[in-house]
Amino acid sequence: MHCNNKNMRVPSPPGLRMRIIALLWKAGEEAFAEIDAFAWVQRWEIRRTWHTHTYRDTRFDALTACKVCSAKGRCPTGLPCRRCRGTGRVNLLEPPASRRPERPSGGRS
Ligand SMILES: [Zn+2]
Structure with a gap:
């Protein structure tokens, strides 16, 4: 962690990057939750990235x-x-x- 001029803790760049990636993954999982559940019931194959989900029967x-x-x-x-x-x-x-x-x-x- 770094400190800014107001002596507040700021996450270091690699830590910040990981937090952003985790937030994007979480947002993606929430956005695709319903169709993922449908695909799971249909026994489709699901391939995931943080911004795309691909489904295949x-x-x-x-x-x-x-x-x-x-x-x-x-x-x-x-x-x-x-x-x-x-x-x-x-x-x-x-x-x-x-x-x-x-x-x-x-x-x-
Ligand atoms: Zn034939």
Whole structure:
């Protein structure tokens, strides 16, 4: 600590810097508290800095390119890929489309 001309204690520059950083972190945590709680309930990944919070749904890790159609969504015949249903990507958390029970489509495409 340093003393100013009124003999008051003033925090040294490194101590002042740490206090400012701590205040910014605290303000950030309070500003993001509600959405952080929502993200925590959703089991999202949260990355924090003092001024930004980034949220990511870890279920995106289960998405991968379809190996049957090389992520094109179409077979060499031109028909939509049955494995990925024409999307070009597969969700590893879902059973393959060909093993699912058929849903009534209500029409032809
Ligand atoms: Zn495919």
